[in-house]
Amino acid sequence: MPDMQATGSPHSYKTPQQSHPARRTVAQAILELLGLWGVRRIYGVVGDAVFGLIDALAKQNAISFITVKHESVAAMMASAEAKLTGRLAVCLSHMGPGLTNLVTGLGDAFLDKAPVLAITGQAPLNKLGTPYKQSINQQQLVQAVSSYSQSVVHPDAVMESMSHAMYTSIVQRTVSHLSIPSDVFTMLTTAQPYDPPHMPAPLSDPAEMRRVSNLLQSSRQPILLVGNGARSAREPIRRLAETWGCGTVNSYGTVGIVPESHPSMLNGLGEGGNPLLPKLLQKADVVLAIETKWPDEVVPKPFFLVQLAKRPTDSVMLSPSAIWVAGDANIAVPQWIDGLSGYKPNAEWVRQVQECKQAWATQNDKERNRTAVPLYPASVIRVLESHIADDALIALDEGDSTIWFLRNFRANRQNVLLSERWRAMGFGLPAALAAKCCSPDKQVVCITGDGGLGMVMSDLLTASRYGLLITVIVFNNGRLQMEHDKMLMKHLRPEGTEITNPDFVGIAEACGWHGYLAENEDQLEQALIQSRNSDKPVLLNVITAAVAHPDFGSH
Structure with missing residues (x-):
């Protein structure tokens, strides 16, 4: 080559x-x-x-x-x-x-x-x-x-x-x-094929690496922001969080790089994230963003921002206080950990991070433990969580079901696929099918809404055709809930947000799947247990309450 x-x-x-x-x-x-x-x-x-x-x-x-x-x-x-x-x-x-x-x-x-x-x-x-x-x-x-x-x-x-x-x-x-x-x-x-290119890892400028190391050393109120592209560097990122005494934050759609149980993990930014984070982040003095960029719409940037990515187009954001470093996180992060030798985390900042984490956990528990019929969306996520393998692949659709998941799912090492910027409804089922093609031995779960599944429902047959044993969880409330709530937020009258659904269980079974209706937590638990050892793909039609996501407030 x-x-x-x-x-x-x-x-x-x-x-x-x-x-x-x-x-x-x-x-x-x-x-x-x-x-x-x-x-x-x-x-x-x-x-x-x-x-x-x-x-x-x-x-x-x-x-x-x-x-x-x-x-x-x-x-x-x-x-x-x-x-x-x-x-x-x-x-x-x-x-x-x-x-x-x-x-x-x-x-x-x-x-x-x-x-x-x-x-x-x-x-x-x-x-x-x-x-x-x-x-x-x-x-x-x-x-x-x-x-x-x-x-x-x-x-x-x-x-x-x-x-x-x-x-x-x-x-x-x-x-x-x-x-x-x-x-x-x-x-x-008679044309002959070209060999594939050799792709050497990008090498960071040593002077920039030292500059960043000095900045990390000087920080007293640090934040670590991680994107999905940093998944391969999970272990050094975890060690950096512990060495640096920082709060760790997920970018939109990122879960499982640092487990939710880790003392520094504060959940995510943006829709579906921790609503208490903006207040804490306004106090940060240095933010290290790995394979992601700072979302301008969340909070202002009074801090120094360091962006690490393999490719400049992936995360570069122009700012007078931003430093961009080209490099592989598996190489750069261990070097920065070495540069923090002798660093003593700021005990007061660690306390504030822990207070934020605990306050959010308390609020989250209240949401997750709500009992209702139809099922409250956060409680569906809680039940689902105990039936998802630590290394599962989770495909998210666009819509309310995704932001409930991002807000309430306590991840370990799971990997999420979603339409991060295009935000395409209907992405969940195709992503789950592709994930199972690539990783046939892993558990693959799709979380979708009734609106998103309705756009691609004919490809339930694709799973049957190729023996792709995935599980699809349908949040079914008969409404395009996000669009409904956003229109109300803008003081508009919702129109076209109420939808007509088929019998999802009947459709699934006609396509060669096992289908289950879940109207309460016991039915949901039993269906999830059966799905783990199923000889066919499984669809769970979960009847959920038509309630506004907390990000969109009360109307």
Whole structure:
């Protein structure tokens, strides 16, 4: 494998040399290249513009084709896989409406910086530029949700274009897109694949590292802010929290990097977070943000802000008091711990952190222990918590169910997948399906609302088709609760927020699942127990109270 710097280009390294290059179809060459770069599955929907690639997929076993019911699900599954693994994920669609459906999931990958390659069919070569059915300017369509998009019209250009697209996705952690005319897939080529790039870990400037170390040493009221990208550095982050005597805070959608039981852990910021945090954070003098940036909408920044990330585009925030450091948390954080040798945490600050933690735990317990029929959402989270494995993968949908989870779930080492910036309703089920594809031996739980599940419900069949034994928890209150409450907050009259739901249990069972109705805690407990050893995917239709989330107050 060539030793190429991350700032290089796929043009700068060599393809394998053969004295008599083999001729094979473009589709076969594409699969060869994807396999070389570590791709093991493609999510998509069949259409005649991609028949050539589908045929090649059917004739090999190295790369699986996961066919879904809707292209938006394919793209969201690719986005979820890329978020979970950090590796390139691929989705495929027909031209025209296939691509427009794909765009919903590509937006999620683009805003959440997940490396995804989208391949779409296009009109045959002799119809390009004509009013051919379903033909549009695909590059123009996807430019808002991609960093690279090209149309490939010659069989010998596919290897180079594919390599450049994948390289862009991996290095920039973004979406790339290729449109390929339908007849090009079956043409012959001798073009050889490019090797995948070597990605050395970024090296921080020693002077900046010392500057940060001195700043951490001088801090008397420190805060540690962690994002999901810091998951691989869980242990050094925990040791830093203990050495530094800081309060530890999760960014939106982050759980389980530092367990909820840890003395420094104060829950999260933003919607679904600890409402007592803003007052404490206004007293901080130094905030170290690892693989995340400070959310400006939460509180002002009277403190020094240090941002550590592998890539500048992931977290950089311009501020007169901000220091940005490029580096791997597994390398940088231990160095800073060494730099804190002899540091004595500020006992008064530790006391204030503990007071904040205890006050929030007391308030949280009151919410979690409320008994009611229909079930109070926080109590559903409490019951669910004892049935989720420490290393489970939890897929969250967008909506009220997510912010109840983030507020009330006391995490250990679980990993969460969610649509962090795109905030796409319907993300939960596709993310859970992708998580189970990637980690078949782990427990995978989807937490969704009735509105979110309704958008992607046909892909319950995808779980049955591929034997993906996931558990879906549906918060069912017959309402788009978040939209309802936000309209009331703005003194508007809610309209269109009351929804009509099917019999979710009946739908699930018709799709080959086990379905359970839970109207009280005992029924919920029993259903969760049965779900752990089920021979089929499981859906729990949990009837929940139509109550406002505490973040949205009383009206």
